[in-house]
Amino acid sequence: MIKYLTYISLALVLCSCTPKMSPAHGGFNPVVAEISEKPMHFRATVTFGKNSVTGLMAVKQRSDLAIAGSFTNEFGVKGFDFIYRDGKTDLIYVMPAMNRAMVKKILRRDISLLSGYGIGNIGKLGGDSSGEALQIFYPDPAEKDRGIKDILISGCSRGRKKIIALEDFRYKLRIDLISLLPDEE
Amino acid sequence: MKRLISLYLIILLASSHLDAQTASFRNLDGNQKETFRNNLYASSEKIISLECSFVQKQVLSMLSDEVVSKGTMTFKKTERLLWTYSSPYEFVFLMNNGRITTKSEGKTSSFDSGSSPLMKELCKIMVAGLKGDTKSLETSFNTKYLTNGSQIKVVMTPKNRSLGSIFNQIDLLFDAATYLVSSIEMAEPSGDRTTISINNIKINGTVDDKVFDIH
Numbered sequence: 001m002i003k004y005l006t007y008i009s010l011a012l013v014l015c016s017c018t019p020k021m022s023p024a025h026g027g028f029n030p031v032v033a034e035i036s037e038k039p040m041h042f043r044a045t046v047t048f049g050k051n052s053v054t055g056l057m058a059v060k061q062r063s064d065l066a067i068a069g070s071f072t073n074e075f076g077v078k079g080f081d082f083i084y085r086d087g088k089t090d091l092i093y094v095m096p097a098m099n100r101a102m103v104k105k106i107l108r109r110d111i112s113l114l115s116g117y118g119i120g121n122i123g124k125l126g127g128d129s130s131g132e133a134l135q136i137f138y139p140d141p142a143e144k145d146r147g148i149k150d151i152l153i154s155g156c157s158r159g160r161k162k163i164i165a166l167e168d169f170r171y172k173l174r175i176d177l178i179s180l181l182p183d184e185e
Numbered sequence: 186m187k188r189l190i191s192l193y194l195i196i197l198l199a200s201s202h203l204d205a206q207t208a209s210f211r212n213l214d215g216n217q218k219e220t221f222r223n224n225l226y227a228s229s230e231k232i233i234s235l236e237c238s239f240v241q242k243q244v245l246s247m248l249s250d251e252v253v254s255k256g257t258m259t260f261k262k263t264e265r266l267l268w269t270y271s272s273p274y275e276f277v278f279l280m281n282n283g284r285i286t287t288k289s290e291g292k293t294s295s296f297d298s299g300s301s302p303l304m305k306e307l308c309k310i311m312v313a314g315l316k317g318d319t320k321s322l323e324t325s326f327n328t329k330y331l332t333n334g335s336q337i338k339v340v341m342t343p344k345n346r347s348l349g350s351i352f353n354q355i356d357l358l359f360d361a362a363t364y365l366v367s368s369i370e371m372a373e374p375s376g377d378r379t380t381i382s383i384n385n386i387k388i389n390g391t392v393d394d395k396v397f398d399i400h
Contacts, residue, residue, distance in 0.1 A: 039250045043274050045289075054276065054289045060248045068247055074254070074276045075268075075307060076243040076371065076379030077351065092247060093375040096350040097303065184273045 028087045029065035030120045036061045040122075042164075042177035044071060049172045055079060057177055059119055067115045080107065084115035106171055109148070113138055114175060117153045118164040125155050125162045132157040210331040210338055218330045221337055221361075222319065228364040229316040234392040235260040237315070238385045246376035258383075260315055261392045266308055267399075279399050280308040286399045293400060303351060314357045314369045315383070326355070337361050350374065 034040055044057040059069040066085035072078050081092040089112040091104055098107075117138040126132050138153035150170040156163050162179040213221060241254040256270040268278040277288035285304055286295040298305040306325070313321050319328060319339050325348055326341035339357040343349040356370040365388075369381045 039245075039248050041252065041273065052294070054287070056252060056273075058245055058248055058250050058252065060250065070245045070247055070250075070377075072243065072245070072252075072377070074270055074278070076241060076252075076377070076381075077303065077307070078373055078375045078377050081247050081375060096347065180273050 028116070029085065030116075031065065032061050032067070032120055032122060034122050035059050035067070035119070041180040043180060044178075045174075045176045046071075047174040047176075053079070059115075067119060069111075069115070082107075082111050082115075084112060087116060088112060089115065106168070106173065110151070110166055110168055110173065110175065113148070113151055113153060114164070114166045114177075118155060118166060118177070121155060122162055122164065125157045209333045211333075213330040213332055213337070217332075221330060221332075225317045225337075225359065225364050226320050229313075229318040231389075232260075232316045233262050233389050235315055236385075236387045236390055236392065237383050240382045240384070241379060242382075243379045244377060246378075258311075258315065259392060259396055260312060261394075261397070264312065265397050266312055267397055268311070277399060279397060280304075280312075281397050288399055302347075306348065306351075310355060311369070314366050317359060317364050317366060319357065332361060335361055336367070 039058045039060040042057040042059070043054070045052055045054050053073065055071055055073040057069060057071050059067055061067050064085070066083050068081075068083050070078065070081050078093060078095060080094045080098065083090045083092060089108045091107060094104060094107070098104075117140075121135075121137045124135065134154050134156045136152065136154050138151060139149075150168065152165075152167045152169070154165050154167075158178075160181055164177045166173075166175040168174070236257070236259050238257050239255070241256075243252045243254070244250075245252065252273070254270055255272045256268065258269070259267040264280065264282055266280040268280075270276040270278075275289075277286075279286040279288075280298065283298050284295060285298050285301060285308075286293060298308070309325075310322065313319060319341075322328070322341060325344055327344055329340040329342075331338045331340065337359045339359070341355045341357070343352055351373065353372040353374055355372070356368075357366060358368045358370070359366055365386050366383050368383060371379045373379075
């Protein structure tokens with residue numbers, strides 16, 4: 001009886017320790033082959049309400065499987081640096097204009113989801129067939145009732161380009177990433 | 186013992202090479218600095234228009250990555266600057282008498298430069314750098330003038346904290362004979378460094394006003 005109770009307690013403890021943001025497939029730190037050798041560059045558009053900023057997002061998976069990323073504008077001025085690890089995002093640098101508690105809170109949450117579900121699933125996007133159908137990565141269709149509401153992460157490919165989008169309906173924030181081809185770089 | 190001597194020689198050679206590098210630029214003294222500064226300003230005053238191409242190299246310190254962008258710049262008096270990126274993707278930035286317009290993926294957006302102090306400051310630095318009008322930057326930056334004989338380097342460090350939170354240092358490199366800018370290097374607090382190399386400079390050519398009409 002005590003044995004069973006111990007097992008049940010352990011199971012409950014383990015379940016309660018699982019954060020809601022964990023990607024459904026591949027655990028917290030999935031291996032993303034596309035960014036493990038060298039950084040991948042995206043043309044990024046961050047839309048907040050009616051305003052938008054464009055720039056370049058570079059992401060790379062480190063040897064400890066953390067995903068490190070940098071967002072800069074076209075002129076090279078840094079917006080933010082982040083490291084996504086174990087389902088959480090640390091903002092290593094945030095430009096002064098964005099250095100507000102609320103902005104950072106939204107960034108941390110959305111980048112965690114974008115990294116875990118969007119960039120983490122980039123290998124699922126074909127890349128050779130033009131007009132590939134849109135894939136929904138979040139919320140996971142298999143776990144509709146779990147996770148954070150009001151956020152949609154999708155991906156598709158256009159020719160050899162891979163496109164990932166995050167829509168945060170609550171804060172009217174949208175992040176679009178379009179991969180750059182090696183010949184463009 | 187032989188190994189020790191070889192090691193000593195290698196260290197000696199390496200340190201002398203480093204010395205040569207750091208010694209290549211020396212401070213301009215008071216009179217030299219004033220002469221160069223005044224000549225640079227006089228030269229900048231003659232610039233009505235300027236066209237050039239550029240290569241921008243951005244070092245992302247956290248990723249040990251380098252991003253290269255290319256494009257052209259067109260400046261026309263007064264305060265009109267068109268910055269066109271052709272790679273890695275097309276992006277157009279226009280500063281036209283206090284108004285900023287950007288064009289990306291066919292979408293154009295326009296706003297008052299006052300609403301983006303960073304872009305306003307960046308434009309001021311670029312225009313002053315391209316023209317060689319370093320005097321206009323002295324209200325915002327402490328400047329130091331160095332030379333290696335053929336080039337003059339103007340090292341600028343921000344005077345106020347808000348600018349210092351964006352740039353640690355900006356270096357402008359000029360040809361000492363022509364007073365034309367050859368590179369603009371920006372070091373950021375995040376450890377990133379962006380170098381814009383300026384090429385194919387054309388001064389006071391005919392620049393049609395229509396160039397600055399972005400729709």
